[in-house]
Amino acid sequence: MSLSKLKSANELAQIRAELDAQGRRMVLTNGCFDILHAGHVRYLQQARSLGDALVVVLNGDESVRTLKGQGRPINSQDDRAEVLSALGCIDYVTICPEVRITNVLLAVKPQIYVKGGDYTPESLNQEEREVLHEVHAEIKIVPLVPGRSTTALITKMGG
DSSP states (O other), X not given: OOOTTBOOHHHHHHHHHHHHHTTXXXXXXXXXXXXXXXXXXXXXXXXXXXXXXXXXXXXXXXXXXXXXXTTOOSSOHHHHHHHHHTOTTOOEEEEEOSSSOHHHHHHHOOSEEEEETTOOGGGSOHHHHHHHHHTTOEEEEEOOOTTOOHHHHHHHTTO
């Protein structure tokens, strides 16, 4: 198991500064990524195409339970981090134990923040949106892949 892409928020802040000095842009997104599917992969590839390095902030196990309910996550945060780290479009992964990634955003200060089409800039968590504004991050919404979701997969499996 190689988790060389797994970084702390402080390490990512340093990487962000190095990228900035080179005139390159860091893209950051976040999510549970519980059962990775084609919709996730396409979303992550689109996010990566918006800048020079892609950081995925992975919701930790407790935050996934809070967000998604009992029985979730299906896969542990360590397994999810390993799977994400194996994708070529992802440069770095960090695990966030909190439900909101506000502290990570404040530390890393990405130039671009990406969410899927089930969000609008207005529907983002207000605290996170305020931090994104404070750190001057550009918010980008990329379209969802119709019919591709972890919840749909779990339902299909009879869960």
